[in-house]
Amino acid sequence: MIYNVAGLLTGKLGDSQQHEIENERFVIGDRSIKEISGPVRLMRTDRTVLVSADIEAVTQDSCSRCLEPAVVNVSVTMEEEFSPINANLMGTEKSGQNVHENDDYYDAALVVDEQNFLDLTEGLGQALLSALPIAPICKDDCLGICPICTVNRNIIQCSCSKSSVDPRWAGLAGLLEKGAESAD
Numbered sequence: 001m002i003y004n005v006a007g008l009l010t011g012k013l014g015d016s017q018q019h020e021i022e023n024e025r026f027v028i029g030d031r032s033i034k035e036i037s038g039p040v041r042l043m044r045t046d047r048t049v050l051v052s053a054d055i056e057a058v059t060q061d062s063c064s065r066c067l068e069p070a071v072v073n074v075s076v077t078m079e080e081e082f083s084p085i086n087a088n089l090m091g092t093e094k095s096g097q098n099v100h101e102n103d104d105y106y107d108a109a110l111v112v113d114e115q116n117f118l119d120l121t122e123g124l125g126q127a128l129l130s131a132l133p134i135a136p137i138c139k140d141d142c143l144g145i146c147p148i149c150t151v152n153r154n155i156i157q158c159s160c161s162k163s164s165v166d167p168r169w170a171g172l173a174g175l176l177e178k179g180a181e182s183a184d
């Protein structure tokens with residue numbers, strides 16, 4: 001996911017490159033993301049390289065219902081501008097237009113380095129992380145954990161749900177009982 005964009009930087013406005021990510025993987029933070037696939041288009045703007053990518057990937061998480069490992073599919077449409085350290089290659093006459101670490105808009109993940117390599121890994125990783133579902137599930141019909149006896153109801157069919165108290169209200173019923181006791 002590292003592209004040499006020297007040709008784009010020295011080329012014309014609107015020049016573009018087309019790439020394809022095929023079944024790549026990387027680790028970002030403590031999360032392993034794999035089966036990363038999709039088209040990547042790099043286009044030269046007046047001051048930057050615009051990256052457009054439609055990426056699909058797979059990662060592991062814990063099911064938010066049953067807490068068992070869940071395979072999570074994630075897809076992201078990324079559109080980011082990468083600023084070249086070698087801004088002079090783009091024919092800008094004015095000095096002081098290079099990217100510097102103290103610039104407000106400086107983002108280390110979105111920079112074309114001194115050797116004119118554009119590394120998509122960090123920017124794409126961040127985009128994938130932010131696209132992860134907040135409450136992943138292992139399968140659409142995951143039954144989750146029984147709130148009363150805490151078994152995994154995908155594996156064990158407990159009898160709690162057959163009791164007179166609807167498990168969704170069990171907590172509330174408990175509170176009411178406590179309330180009644182303290183009222184005595």
Ligand SMILES: [Zn+2]
Pocket residue numbers: 063064065066067068137138139142143144
């Ligand atoms: Zn589950």
Ligand SMILES: [Zn+2]
Pocket residue numbers: 146147148149150151158159160161
């Ligand atoms: Zn139960």
